[in-house]
Amino acid sequence: MSFLRDPKRLVATLIAGVSGLMVLLDFAGSGGLIAFIAQTLVRWAALITAIALLIGILSVAWSHLQRVRQRHAEWGYSLVLLAGMLLVIVVGIFFPLPSRTGIVLPRSLAEQPIHVLFAMLYQPIASSLLALLAFFSLSAMLRALGRRSVDALVMIGIALVVLVVQLPPVATLPGVTAVVQWMNDYVALAGARGLLIGAAIGALVASVRVLLGFDLPYLDR
Known part of the structure; x- marks a missing residue:
């Protein structure tokens, strides 16, 4: 009922949900009209992201330029930021590159300079x-x-063991290499996989909540 009382929220939720569903179906292998709509939405999102990034860069540059002009506290850091930003842009766009046909300008910021x-x-x-x-x-x-908690002592003990077994004199002892390899293959890898699975489940739940309208990060509140 809250959606019916708030048309703005209803329209935004429908647009976000349908758009997300289209892109999701395209990833699942749907073709035809759904693939065309999904690719169009992705291109629109990339364009909007680029425009937002440009606006953000201009906003940051203008803010720090004002700090430098007005000599605010720690304005030297702002000057360093502006110099670094200008250096990256100039080198990435206008720095000439040798090629078979002569000297050319880089086509993107991912070039060699x-x-x-x-x-x-x-x-x-x-x-x-x-x-x-x-x-x-x-x-x-x-x-x-200093706190003497059990959890902290366990973490410190494990960290010290890992550091000690990696020392060259200790690593050359018989059996140490096999134990370290076993810890990496089973203990460390199991923890890393658990973190990845947890992050994936969290991302899935967050995505479903956005698609269903429970979370509305795209609304201006």
């Missing part, structure tokens, strides 16, 4: 953040030891 830029800038930064993760993990372990 972007990979070089990521290898020079992004990968070292990501490696530094991962290196800092070890210190954060050590800090979390010390805090967990």
